[in-house]
Amino acid sequence: MTQKTSKTRTHYGKRSVSAIHPRRIRLLQAGFFLAAAILIVRLGYLQVLKHGVYEALASGQRELYKDLYPQRGSLIVQDANGTEVAIATNQYLNLVWAEPRKVDDPVRTAQVLSDILGLSHEVVESINEEGKTEQSPSEYDRVLAQLQKADDPYEPIKRRVSEEVGNEIHLANLSGIHLLREQFRYYPEEETTAHITGFVSEDADGTSSGKYGLEGYFNETLAGQPGFLFSELDAKGNWISIGARNLQSAQDGADLVLTLDRTIQHVACTKLQENVDRFDADSGSLIILDAKTGAIWAMCGVPTYNPNAYSEVESVATYNNQTIFSAYEPGSVFKPLIMAAGLDSGVVTPNMTYNDTGEEKIDRFTIRNSDLKANGIQTMTNVLERSLNTGMIFVMRKMGGDVFARYVHDFGFGEAIGIPLNSEVQGEISAVDKGQEIYSATSSYGQGLTVTPLQMARAFTALANGGAMMQPYIVKEIRYPDGTVEATEPEQLRQVISSKTAQLVTAMLVSVVENGHAGPAKVDGYYIAGKTGTAQVANDSGTGYKSDETIATFVGYGPARDPRFVMLTRIDHPRSSQWATGTAAPLFGEIADFLLHYKQIPPER
Incomplete structure (x- = not known):
């Protein structure tokens, strides 16, 4: 059976324009412009409307935390000259924690931490319920024991460490020693305004809330509303660049002026x-x-x-105004x-x-x-x-x-x-x-x-x-x-x-x-x-x-x-x-x- 061959010839080098039908050219142009428009819209959506999501993701955990967790509002009073002064505010301090499995030299690391943190080397003595004297390890010995747990992924060393001391630890470049910034409630006037401020403490579910005083009464107003981040992940747990995601920023709490x-x-x-x-x-x-x-x-x-150390009271009745x-x-x-x-x-x-x-x-x-x-x-x-x-x-x-x-x-x-x-x-x-x-x-x-x-x-x-x-x-x-x-x-x-x-x-x-x-x-x-x-x-x-x-x-x-x-x-x-x-x-x-x-x-x- 004889098969008809196409009259179209194969050309090497430059192809004749006259061989492409004008309608196809218009379709190709339309497709190109449509694809470009979709890309522009998508880029605009990502760069403008979803700017906060990607900025948070790109800037790492610390910035993302700021977006998702609200700042608790302050309690403010005025001084004699009208200057506003916070009597309850937020303070960022460091948690020093260890990853013992990555600590190269526990003894040297413990000594460096002791020098920076001022750990005591004295054994602590206390009287138990039976009236007998008991001895507890010194702060230094406790930390050394923590660092020697070879397979342990996490050991808290010390909380509420200032930025200055935290910087010293960072510069010491100790393997397996990390810093994590934590937010704490801080009461500069201490005992003087305790019955007015109340305090913030951790609840059984791990969240924090105000107790007593204004902190308790206005807890929701001061606390604000937390945000959230939703993002589609691939099979390996990585976020998908073109997948759906949404960032709802946290709403900070209100300030109370007293x-x-x-x-x-x-x-x-x-x-x-x-x-x-x-x-x-x-x-x-x-x-x-x-x-x-x-x-x-x-x-x-x-x-x-002192609301900064509220747990040290002899009786909870002390909290009452x-x-x-x-x-x-x-x-x-x-x-x-x-x-x-x-x-x-x-x-x-x-x-x-x-x-x-x-x-x-x-x-x-x-x-x-x-x-x-x-x-x-x-x-x-x-x-x-x-x-x-x-x-x-x-x-x-x-x-x-x-x-x-x-x-x-x-x-x-x-x-x-x-x-x-x-x-x-x-x-x-x-x-x-x-x-x-x-x-x-x-x-x-x-x-x-x-x-x-x-x-x-x-x-x-x-x-x-x-x-x-x-x-x-x-x-x-x-x-x-x-x-x-x-x-x-x-x-x-x-x-x-x-x-x-x-x-x-x-x-x-x-x-x-x-x-x-x-x-x-x-x-x-x-x-x-x-x-x-x-x-x-x-x-x-x-x-x-x-x-x-x-x-x-x-x-x-x-x-x-x-x-x-x-x-x-x-x-x-x-x-x-x-x-x-x-x-x-x-x-x-x-x-x-x-x-x-x-x-x-x-x-x-």
């Missing part, structure tokens, strides 16, 4: 510690508020702890509030008198004055100056139990303040609602009900601020990473008493400081309004009171004509002097003197 004044916090809390020590007391607490706004200038308690956690029977510092209620309801005046017989009998109970005296005819101002329990019962009876209870609630007792700090309690005031005279009587002079120091300070803002009670707040701003700022505005909760009543009570409390038990709270050149309180402490059984234990409190504000601050000082179980006149009052006076000069408030007399 109302605290760093200088006031330092001075006030240092003096609190000094006075707790001076009076051989169990504990103490302190709160300072802006009288007009409710902003917290200082807040602290003793004993305290006493100004919001430790509810107690306040004693006579409660009296100005009940006197204000009596004045505001119109049943008494500052100069109204009653006959103090030294005691009041209610049912089977006999209530006496703290001085155990019958003082005769006394004015309502005298009642506060001499802190007469019988006088407060007189005021309560004039009002009646229902009106009395209403004012106690209006002053904010029995309800949580809502301060954004973990572990706040609301106190217990059920006694005032029982409708029985004995309960109202004891409550009128601050026994038989419990309040927190912050609740007491908040109630006194009504006396200092023309009758308007202000909501305490500690977070001034929340600054989000996108530039959004959420500011806190001062909040007036309610007008508890009239402005006239507030002025009358203030004048009476000035007389208490000038002429009564609160003399040690005086500040030269200024009028201070305030009241002492020496409260009995209930027995653990719930009935009766301890005979040898008191809680001393002073609450006051100044300057009296235009109050700028409200302050509460509390000393628990002072052994060298059980009365507030000799403990909490002089502590108040010391800090008030500093505050008035620090705020450059002109003298008023």
Whole structure:
């Protein structure tokens, strides 16, 4: 069979253009341009839209870590000149770890590490549960033993190593010794702000979260949101260059700017510690508020702890902020509030008198004055100056139990303040609602009900601020990473008493400081309004009171004509002097003197 041959001839060298059909040329051109367009789009997608993915992958694990793990927000306060200072921030330190199977000379390596890290060569002795002495290897011996584990791929040597020391280890070029940067929470003010900051610790699942204070309350806000990386891999586990991948960058946490004044916090809390020590007391607490706004200038308690070493406390109770956690029977510092209620309801005046017989009998109970005296005819101002329990019962009876209870609630007792700090309690005031005279009587002079120091300070803002009670707040701003700022505005909760009543009570409390038990709270050149309180402490059984234990409190504000601050000082179980006149009052006076000069408030007399 004869096969027809093509008429097309084979040409060597240059091919004739005329042999290619024009349509094919157009198809080839279209295909070329389409391929080029796809390549350009792909390159643009990779270089622009997916730039972050490849930048992270190319820059190695350290940069990738930054993209996937958020920065925890800082807690910020202001100093005297308005400079912002972080009291909780992040610090990058090094973990020194060994890969013993790659260590050439364990003895030499251990010696070099010892010189750089300052490892001790002394054997550690300790007493076990049986009372016997036990010896543990020195730091040097422990590290040497780690390095001699020939087949071991990982041994942690030391954590929290500074950059400077880490650089020395890097320059030593020790085989099998590596550095890994780790992020830690750092608290520069240490014990001074511990009850406000709280701390960050590791959870059971290996993640970290805030505990107590602002770290606990605002954990999600401070922590931010972690990112993620998705990438297709080949059979060998390598990422495929043209495969699908996506990087969702982490969202850093927000910064919290606080109302605290760093200088006031330092001075006030240092003096609190000094006075707790001076009076051989169990504990103490302190709160300072802006009288007009409710902003917290200082807040602290003793004993305290170092949040950088939070695990070293003897008791977890040390973590609690006493100004919001430790509810107690306040004693006579409660009296100005009940006197204000009596004045505001119109049943008494500052100069109204009653006959103090030294005691009041209610049912089977006999209530006496703290001085155990019958003082005769006394004015309502005298009642506060001499802190007469019988006088407060007189005021309560004039009002009646229902009106009395209403004012106690209006002053904010029995309800949580809502301060954004973990572990706040609301106190217990059920006694005032029982409708029985004995309960109202004891409550009128601050026994038989419990309040927190912050609740007491908040109630006194009504006396200092023309009758308007202000909501305490500690977070001034929340600054989000996108530039959004959420500011806190001062909040007036309610007008508890009239402005006239507030002025009358203030004048009476000035007389208490000038002429009564609160003399040690005086500040030269200024009028201070305030009241002492020496409260009995209930027995653990719930009935009766301890005979040898008191809680001393002073609450006051100044300057009296235009109050700028409200302050509460509390000393628990002072052994060298059980009365507030000799403990909490002089502590108040010391800090008030500093505050008035620090705020450059002109003298008023």
